[in-house]
Amino acid sequence: xxxxxxxxxxxxxxxxxxxxxxxxxxxxxxxxxxxxxxxxxxxxxxxxxxxxxxxxxxxxxxxxxxxxxxxxxxxxxxxxxxxxxxxxxxxxxxxxxxxxxxxxxxxxxx
Numbered sequence: 001x002x003x004x005x006x007x008x009x010x011x012x013x014x015x016x017x018x019x020x021x022x023x024x025x026x027x028x029x030x031x032x033x034x035x036x037x038x039x040x041x042x043x044x045x046x047x048x049x050x051x052x053x054x055x056x057x058x059x060x061x062x063x064x065x066x067x068x069x070x071x072x073x074x075x076x077x078x079x080x081x082x083x084x085x086x087x088x089x090x091x092x093x094x095x096x097x098x099x100x101x102x103x104x105x106x107x108x109x110x
Contacts, residue, residue, distance in 0.1 A: 021058035033065030042074025049080035
């Protein structure tokens with residue numbers, strides 16, 4: 001899995017996991033999210049438009065990032081999830097916690 005990280009001019013970090021977000025790759029995502037929060041970036045959008053698969057380890061990484069961001073006074077939002085990701089969110093009822101946003105650009109507009 002590839003992981004791209006950019007920071008927008010408004011200070012919001014955009015993290016794009018590409019490929020399978022599973023036990024092997026979830027550690028990298030969790031570390032990346034933790035490093036962003038530790039560095040002071042507490043508003044994070046995870047763009048899941050190119051995530052083809054998500055398992056419980058990937059969910060754990062997202063929840064860990066959400067918890068870290070919120071404890072630091074920010075938030076983590078998920079944007080553009082693929083149907084496979086939406087299905088996992090719905091099956092685990094995490095769609096109530098990680099409400100999907102339609103676009104990266106408007107993820108923090110609500």
